[in-house]
Amino acid sequence: MKFINFEKDGKVSFGAVRDDKVVDLGGRLGDDIRTVDDLVVHGLVNAAKDIAATLEPDIALDQVKLLKPILKPGKVICVGVNYANRNEEYKDGSEVKKYPSIFMRTPGSLVAHGENLVRPPESEQLDYEGEIVLVIGKAGRRIPESEAYSHIAGLTIMNEGSIRDWIRHAKFNVTQGKNFERSGSLGPWMVTSDEVTDYSNLRVQTRVNGETRQDDTTANMMYPIAYLVNYISTFTKLQPGDIIATGTPTGAGARFDPPVWLKPGDIVEVEVNGVGILRNGIEDEVV
Template identity: 65%
Template sequence: MDLQSVAPSLKAAIENGLLADISVDTEEAIAFDSVTLLPPVTAPEKIFCIGVNYANRNAEYKDGSAAPTKPSVFIRFPDSLTGHNQPLIRPPESHQLDYEGEIVVVIGKAGRRISRENAFEHIAGLTIMNEGTLRDWVRHAKFNVTQGKNFVHSGSMGPWMVSADEFSSAALEDMHISTRVNGELRQHDTSASMMFPITFIIEYLSTFCELKPGDIIATGTPNGAGARFDPPIYLKPGDIVEVEVEGVGVLSNGVEDEQV
């Protein structure tokens, strides 16, 4: 099946309630290694990221701060992300490119002031993000991480979206996530450690804005990012980063220097 005969993009399929109409005839299947995977949603209206959302990640800062009562929120731009098996780009302005493996929610149904009890029905599916960060650039100002989160192709998303009907609402509350760099396990935790569960995040964000089909919510990263080692271990060209989320798959990316 030519999927574009159903909808021109995954976002359009979500917006028009056509996910159930998308299927693949195995006789017409295309070899996986012959295609280039883009981020599952290439043009989301909003990409929200939740900062310091795992309890042990807050402790990892070693600043004596109490657990937050409200989530930290920032945004990314679509072109800051690339797809599965595409390189993360280290810019010439900084060699402090770091990894952050995250569980990602794709919104399926628009809503404002969505209650936690109804949040699951607004999810189209789940995907994975490596929320790549230029560490020195997130420290350019006191309350601003935007610069260090939005270098072009510094992060990635994919490899695909798994539809919400493949998960129970309870599964979202205890889903394993791991990050490996060159095969070495660097991050491992479950969503049970989130200080702000996925349903709470949807409720909170939808209080001040309307969540729309195709909107992206990256839900935070466990401890173990490269910046937290002593000395820090940042990504360099030739590294391979894999982020694995239970029930979703593995997002894999190499690292290259930007050609300027």
């Protein structure tokens, strides 16, 4: 089932999407359950599915404004260079590392489906990175790979937008270039984990103005999803509402010769089979 946070007539609520219509669940699981975040944190995803299945939709999907599926993630954890051909894409002669590259993003660096990514005045090098995102639904530390999937509440999609030259400002980190305000996006909804039949064969595609730029499957991940949950939970306790962006395939704009950066008016779509399509335009920041 698909769950969304949405705004309608100035009111924020959450609901389930069924046949392009929305079952508004605001207040139906208790006064303190008002967002998808609340569902996940309180372990009520299955209860919400049961209730939504018995109710008629309240409104058409195109009549609401979609918000980020997780409005206030506790942690936004990102994985770098995770598809087999991405290491070669760097053309730096380096060998594949034994362990994944990990960095963090701030919630304010991400907008919702349908909103514009913002190119800052400090750089023209705004780039796209389509990624599959895990929404953690059960807390855990040092989670065994054999139990990893039971800790996932669902999946969503990220355009892990990056300001490329700011990634290279320092020797040992990428934080600056990965955290410009509203440079990436998350959405359009969270698809519950029971809808995922095979984590090892999820396909992610990124299109810019209709042109396919990235196209790969999780079968080519160097660090598979279960391993990532195990590895990340070794150094930090994963909590319900945390999200993990699992890496992007080859084909980002920085890898073209010459590089092709996003510009105002462009439309970027990231599609994951079984999850949906995350779509965003581009605009310049007004300062």
